[in-house]
Amino acid sequence: MEYKEHNYELIKEYWNRYVAGYEEMPEHLEGLDDRVLNSWKRSKLKANPFETNPPLLNQVELENLTKEKQDLIKIAVPYMIQFYEIAKNTTQNVLLTDAEGKQLKNISANNKDLLEIMTHASVANGSNYAEDVCGTSSVSLSLYEDSPILLRGYEHYRAIYHNLACFSLPIHSLGNKQVGCICITGPLDKYQPLVSSAGLMMVHAIENELRLTQSNFITDIIAQNFSQGFMLFNSQHNILRLNDKAKALLRIRQDMVGHEFEEYFLNDFNEIIELEKQHEKQKFQYTLILKNGLQIALSVLAVPIKENNQEDMFLLIFTSVGEANKEASMKVGYTARYYFRDIVGESEEIKKVKELGKLASKSSSSVLITGEAGTGRELLAQAIHTGGERRESPFITVRCGSVPKEMMEIELFGDDENSQIGKIELADKGTLFLDEIENLSIECQVKILSYLRTGMMENGKKLSVRIIACSQKDLLHLVSVNQFRSDLYYKLNVISIIVPPLRRRRADIRPLIQYYTDRYRKMLRKDVTNIEKRCIEVMTNYNWPGNVRELESTVEHLVNMASGHVMKFKDLPDEIVTGYLSQKYIGPEEEVQKIISPEKVECSEIIKCLKREHGHMKTVATVLHMPLSTLYRKCSKYNIDPKNYREW
Known part of the structure; x- marks a missing residue:
């Protein structure tokens, strides 16, 4: 989706002449979207551009409207919150309206400046952004044109919106009927184009879920948890529906539909019902015991389903405890972000480092990176990972100097008793980066050495993990004073890369200054071009x-x-x-x-x-x-x- 370059001063002049002033609006104004101009024309005889207190729905009217639109609200609000969690640092406000432009819900940061701006603009539940009430707004124009609309500054008809940038997108039902609108609003000087892409993704997600809801309420619940196992029961605990994931997790091959829960499990189903009441839509750990005595530890979400106000069905959504922990850990962000192109420098020294790194990326052997703090050892480690065949797999970092020694073994190898998965297992098929490995205890060194020799954990589980270690210290010296195992040193030092300090590669200083100047002038919105x-x-x-x-x-x-x-x-x-x-x-x-x-x-x-x-x-x-x-x-x-x- 493309927008014309925004000329703030030019559009301000147009607004003063044709909206605030009395000049007749022409058929076209260079630099102003024709859709905006046409909306100005429609608004001219309907709305007051200087109105500061637009009408609001009273409390009863608002309650009735939200009740009427509860399905839309229920589906849209989680995505609005998710969007806000991503965009809160850009001071964005997200609001939902019905198909007539009346505000239903608002998600905003607890940011004093943003709250003041929103209050000044009368952004509140019950506000009406329809064209005949407030003139040209991104909400009204988006609904009128049935298209995403971005309005900035003086493109808005009403003066109280002139310090805002607003991006609105209509929401459609299964039958392609407009049912509402999402509007992302923030200070004009803090608008970011990323907001538009994120807004499109959010509305697309809302529409998908809305259509699923209209098709089948049960399918909607399944769709939200499609990567997990699910079983649907009636009030007599008969199995109505389940997916292949559930069968795989439960080690059951035959068709279970139509059979009672008790035919397969030794557990009391009422126990699960009681646990659901205790956890109130939160996941809990539960062990299902099959008739053959096999115990399966699960992470379970139990959902009672109301049909016509009767709780006559029960949905279990579950995954194995190990998978749940692994998924939660992966969501923390265990991925590599840097490539060799991100290593800035023109010196012979850094070129040699890159060459060695690229050779290392083609291998699965262990790598030992040494260098002073701040030289970019982790950046190089990530580049080796992203440059190799494991690039799509996890890149797991363990900061050996930050984890207490008594906790390091659990950090690396996990704790079966408490169902805690270790970092080395999280790194399966990927790379484990051991930062400041000189701080690793002798006990952990022994276990790491054992894995490097066998490729297996103590519990017999076979893994494929590439290890990259780094150190600020001379590991050979630590070996000589019995503070680091020599056999582990030689296992890690298969490929050795030394990253030189900046004072030893002064040719890289100017390129680095230019690189970081470009980065921070964009990030900080400063017009800095020279030194x-x-x-x-x-x-x-x-x-x-x-x-x-x-x-x-x-x-x-x-x-x-x-x-x-x-x-x-x-x-x-x-x-x-x-x-x-x-x-x-x-x-x-x-x-x-x-x-x-x-x-x-x-x-x-x-x-x-x-x-x-x-x-x-x-x-x-x-x-x-x-x-x-x-x-x-x-x-x-x-x-x-x-x-x-x-x-x-």
Whole structure:
């Protein structure tokens, strides 16, 4: 779906002339959608563009309307909430109307600024957005044109909507009749095109479910849980319906329809009914016992179904406990997001790293990545995963330094007693990334080594997991002091990749600065296109002890601080300028290390003050509470030339 480029000032002029003013509207206005113009014409004699208190349904009218539209509300609201959970950081408000444009429900962030905007725009349940009431609105135009409509700013007829961007989509029933409308509303300056795609997906989902509901109420429940097993019972506990997934989970091949629950299971069905009442539409764990004594642990959702206000059916939706835990864990986001193209750099050093990474991605052997913090070890690990045959499978990360040692074994290998699945099993068919593996306990090292040798868990389950480990430390040294097993080291170090620190690949600094500048100027909506010469000099020569992570943070800081198109030297963090000047005027890093601690601190303070006071020695001496002659003597001692700061 395409929209014309939005010219805010031009449309504002049109609105002032033809809506607020008295000029006759022409047949066409360049830069304004003809559908909007035609709606303005229809609205001219019906709605007041300056109305601030549009009519609302009274409480009784609203209650009657929501009751009448309860099926639509019941289906739409969960998708609205789901959309809001995704879009809340973009300060979007989602509302549902009936086919006449009357608001039924509203989902909004608990955001003070957004709430104020919505209140100012009189967005409330019972509001009427019909064209003959409020003029051109995205809701009314979407219903009139039977099409998705995006209105921004002055395209709205009513003035109270001029600071909003509104995207509306009609909702259709099984017979393709309009039954309502979804409107996604937010501040004009925070509108994102992603909202349109997400809105289309949401309405498509609502329409699909609405049509299923109209076709068959039971089919609707099944459709919401199609990936799980289900069994439908009547009030006498006879099986009315079940799917193949249920048969597979229950290890039953014959047709169970028409048979009683008790013919197959030793459990008391009334026990399940009582558990449903306790959990109130929440899943619970339950063990079904077959007649042959086999016990099957399930995660169950029990749903009593009302037909004509009679609870005469009962639906069980279930999956195995292991699958339920695995599904829940996968939803956390265990996927790799980065590719080799995301590794920014032009140096020979980083090219070599990429070459080794690409070779590793074609193999299933273990990889050991070493390098300082912030160099991009995990990015490389993800690129190896996405570059290989396992790209469609999970990429599971275990931060060995963050998990308490006493919990690490459960984290990796799970806990059968509590039905907790381990990360190594979650990584089956994919990659297990062990970050800071030097923190792994000896006990866990033994178990990891056992898996690498056999490909099997202790319970005999065979897995296919590729292991990539990374470390900040010299693992061979840890081996020599008996803090890391040598046999595990050699099993992991089949393919070894060392990611060099940024100070060893300075050719990558400028491309990285450009990359992060582009990212954050878009993210922060700042028109930053250049960097001051003095600023780039410092950044390209600074040693970056925090590596790429520190550089990224610095660029984000500079973009935030920029008041125009240029990132400036004056906005660099003091510690970076101080570090750079220490390198430049005191000597190389090796010599800096020779300065005893108090002198190093004193030197850094002098440099900070010189920078802050633009080289004015008298002011610096006053700030540091020392005689001017002493300050000159100390500058000479530390090889600091005050003249170098006067232009800054």
